[in-house]
Amino acid sequence: MNRRVRTALAAALTATLLTSVVTAPAQAHGRATPAVISLPDGFQPEGIATAGRYAYFGSRATGTIYRADLVDGGGTVLSPATGTPSLGLKVDPRGRLFVAGGTAGDARVIDTRTGDVLARYQFATSPTFVNDVVLTERAAYFTDSNRPVLYRLPLGRGGGLPAADGFTTIPLTGAFRQTGTGVNLNGVVRTPDRTALLVVQSNTGRLFRVDPATGVTTDVDVPGYTFTNGDGLLLVGHTLYVVQNRLDTIAVVSLDHAGTTGVVTATITDPRFDVPTTVARALGRLYLPNARFTTAPTPTTPYTVVAVRPY
Structure with missing residues (x-):
């Protein structure tokens, strides 16, 4: 095989590896699980959190929390409409769902067994957009897309929730700069070393x-790639998945242990994507809600959740 043919084949192989389009369904309990799950018409999903065979979705329009069974595709309303958004979501090992409240400037903690609101925290007032949340052993951290801060909700012994005013606001310094237009801070995860x-x-x-601890920020060095329209983040080991919503793309980044540098090793696209906002892992697959930002919402607009194979 001559050099020119080898070069062409290598280029084709590289292109295949860097764009993965996957439609195969997941498997659970020996049977195929749905590759697409329908949400209620008009729901306008934003966030997703998973626990076992269940996924939780928040409505950016009404604040309703919907629980879907990823094995059979069925679902039910867990928590009713609040009249304010429900955006980023995370479930802790105690079965509590932490909810970012968007323009309401708040957060709620919901019991996933009963749907009861266990606590509510008012972080800020307008202009604010509490967008996403990550959980550690000692705290929940929330981003605000309208302010250069994080909100820290400390967790006590046994995961105890603080009083309504028991949160702190952490100003961000260093490399990060708030800009005047568009969405600023969005998705948040821990570094691979969890520090x-x-x-x-x-x-x-x-x-x-x-x-x-300090709010000091530094750029993560990812040569040759910009995460335009970066939204939800998911960390699995040293692999970071970055959802780029309006690009209908997930960037797959291999990070060093401290999370200071990374390399984009692949991108995942799928024809079923329709402006996915974030991603969660369950049953060996990645699940993404289609927010459909480019479609005018009506009470009958359909919304779906798409499952793809992780890279």
Whole structure:
């Protein structure tokens, strides 16, 4: 085989590896699980959190929390409408769902067994957009897309929730700069070594490492890639999945242990994507709600959740 043919084949192989389109359904309990799950018409999903065979979705329109069974595709309303958004979601090992409240500037903690609201925290008032949340052993951290801060909700012994005013606001310093237009801070996860946080700035496509004790930020060095429209983040080991919502793409990043540098090793696309906002893992697959930002919402607009194979 001559050099020119080898070069062409290598280029084709590289292109295949860097764009993965996957439609195969997941398997659970020996049977195929749905590759697409329908949400209620008009729901306008934003966040997703998973626990076992269940996924939880928040409505950016009404604040309703919907629980879907990823095995059979069925679902039910867990928590009714609040009249304010429900955006980023995370479930802890105690079965509590932490909910970012968007323009309401708040957070709620919901019992996933009963749907009861266990606590509510008012972080800020307008202008504010409490967007996403990550959980550690000692705290929950929330991003605000309208302010250069994180909100820290400390967790006591046994995961005890603080009083209504028991949160702190952490100003961000260092490399991060708030810009005047578009969505700033968005998704948030822990670093692989679990000592810091990673956040994405949607309007600039930059990825930052944050010291949660001080608020000092540094750029994560990912040569040759900008995370334009970066939204939800998911960390699995040293692999970071960055959802780029309006690009209908997930960037797959291999990070170093401290989360200071990374390399984009693949991108995942799928024809069923329709502006997915974030991602969660369950049953060996990645699940993404289609927010459909480019479709005018009506009470009968259909919304779906798409399952793809992780890279």
